[in-house]
Amino acid sequence: MALDSSEQPGPPIAKFESMLRTDDVYFFDAEDFEEIIHHYLNHGKVSLAKKAIKMGLQQHPNSLDIRLLDVEVMVFENEFDLAEGVLDELQILEPNNEEIFVQRANIQSKQDNHLAAIALLHQALEMTDDVVDLYSLLGMEYLFIDDYTMARKCFIRCLEADPEDYASLYNTIYCYEFLDEHEGAISYLNTYLDSNPYCQIAWHQLGKQYFAVKMYPEALAAFDFAIISDDSFLGAYFEKGKVLEKLGRYEEAIENYNTTTELEDPTSHAYLRIGKCYEQLDRPEKARYYFYLTVHEDPLLDKGWLAITDHYLKKKDYQKAQEYIDKALSIDGENAIYWKRSGMIHKALKQVHEADFAFKQATELGNYEVDTWLNWAEILCECDELEAAEVVLRQGCEFHPESAELQYQLAGVYLRQHFPDKGKRTLQKALKEAPDKYPYFETRFPEISRALWVQRLLRESGKASK
Incomplete structure (x- = not known):
């Protein structure tokens, strides 16, 4: 299997790159070529991988593993017929090599033949005891055909073999969420944590599941355990802040959001939540300050512009509200929520034609909420457009x-x-x-x-x- 893309180049790679800078030709073991090829593939340097494959096959023409890596590159470049031809040759030599079936499955998957890919991966499973990667591939194929129950089973098998396979953990919980089975996710995560009590990712995911079912004290405890496991876990502080908001503990929520801005570069989402907390604490000027920081950090975040607009709407400063919703529309004129808010502001300003146009734009862009139709009709009634x-x-x-x-x-x-x-x-x-x-x-x-x-x-x- 491929090396981790974060690994530093080893001596064979340094030796190979030194050779490329000269006219010399060095000899490498087949295993060295595999390491070199994996390194370049993992770093997206396909042309260098192809050079290593060519040289590797010149020095080791009978190396099945190098030829399989050659097939992997062919599949990457959508040369499916060529790849199938090589695989046919290799299967004659080693009919029970699971990697041949994996590459055939990869070809089928890239051509959207996911059921065929699944069948091939199941064949590969019968040929090896090293099943973790195969179950991961199977899980992804089941996701492609929206079979979340089977996908979940595959990712759980991965976790049974390797509890620290966090990609599979995320995918398992994603399947539970898609199936709207939050209670099932909570049960699974609690069982997982019995064996892995210091896994901050599992605590974080458990907190999110409790939050989804409005079990806020339990969610708070889960995020606290995530932070105990890793006191630099940005996501846990942010999610804890959201729970504290739900519990009405706004000062504590602000503290947690501020922690996220101290751990890494501040985000617009943290600034927005801080502003919302200050709104709840009836400190509108402080809220406005953070809303301005929100749009400064991310001018495309619609919730930031809406927060400023709503700030002025609450003060009945409709001219200011109009100024900011116009700024938002100049950034994204296809945003139905912006147009709806624009309609509300023009309605308050008795600007009938502008309000009519804004509500029309909102509905054409997909905003079909009841109050949109009601407010649009009201403004038309006011100008006798019955x-x-x-x-x-x-x-x-x-x-x-x-x-x-x-x-x-x-x-x-x-x-x-x-x-x-x-x-x-x-x-x-x-x-x-x-x-x-x-x-x-x-x-x-x-x-x-x-x-x-x-x-x-x-x-x-x-x-x-x-």
Whole structure:
């Protein structure tokens, strides 16, 4: 198997590179050539690997391992037919060499024939006792076909053979998460930690699983153990901060986020969370300071721009809010959340046409939330664009047929357009499905709500105004 890419070049590699700088030709053992080739492949230096393979085959033409490395390069360069031809020759010589089946599986995988690759890897498993790498490859193939249950089984087999195979640990938990089996992940991680009590990665993953199921005290304890195992574990401090936020312990959360900025270069996400904590502590100016740091650190982080915008929205400083949402849109004009916030700001500023355009952009970019349709329709009603408001509300109802607010607003729009039958039917439907939401209608259409026939409907629904 390949050497770790972080390994320093050994004497054979230094000798080989010295040879390349001269006209001399040195002799190497076949094992030395394998080390040299692995080194170059792991560092992405394919042309040098090919030179080593060529020379290796000149000096050791019968070396099966060097020829297999030659096949690996062929597969990397998508020369599948050529690679298959060499593998056919090698299989005649060594029909039970598992690496031949691994390379055939690699070829099938690169051609998206994952079931065929899986079958070949299972054949390879029957030929060797060294199964860790094979199960890892199998797990990845099962991931390609979205079989997360089988993928998880393979990665667990890897961990049984090598508990410090952290890539397989991450992949195992990823499978649990994708299957939405957080309790299963918690059970597995606790069992794993019984045998590996100082594994900071497992404690960190356990904390995240507890967080996902809102078991915050347990999550906090898990992240504390991760930090005890490795007091420089950046991710554990950050995740611990998130738990402390959920528990309302904002000062402690800030301390943990600040620790992440001290351990490594500050991140925009840490600054954003610190700002959010200061918001909760009712220290808006301190919050604003960290929101500015957020966008300075990462101008493309939409949550940072939204945080500044919302800061000014809370202060009802709509002009400032507009200034910052415009900056955000100049960076990413395809962001539906930016456009929605822009619509809200223009609505507050009574800028009808701008708000109409912004809400339209938001929905075209995929923001179909109930309040988007409601606010868009409201601004159209305010400028007496009732037909357009009706179209918007009907679209909203298609996405959210269960929304009583959309039904109540649509009923009001029908009635203002003098469509009494449509209006009455829609209002009756809304009253039947959500009588407790009637105040929404009453607030927006007070003149209609005072009509005798509406009062009669209310009495029949048991919601007459007192």
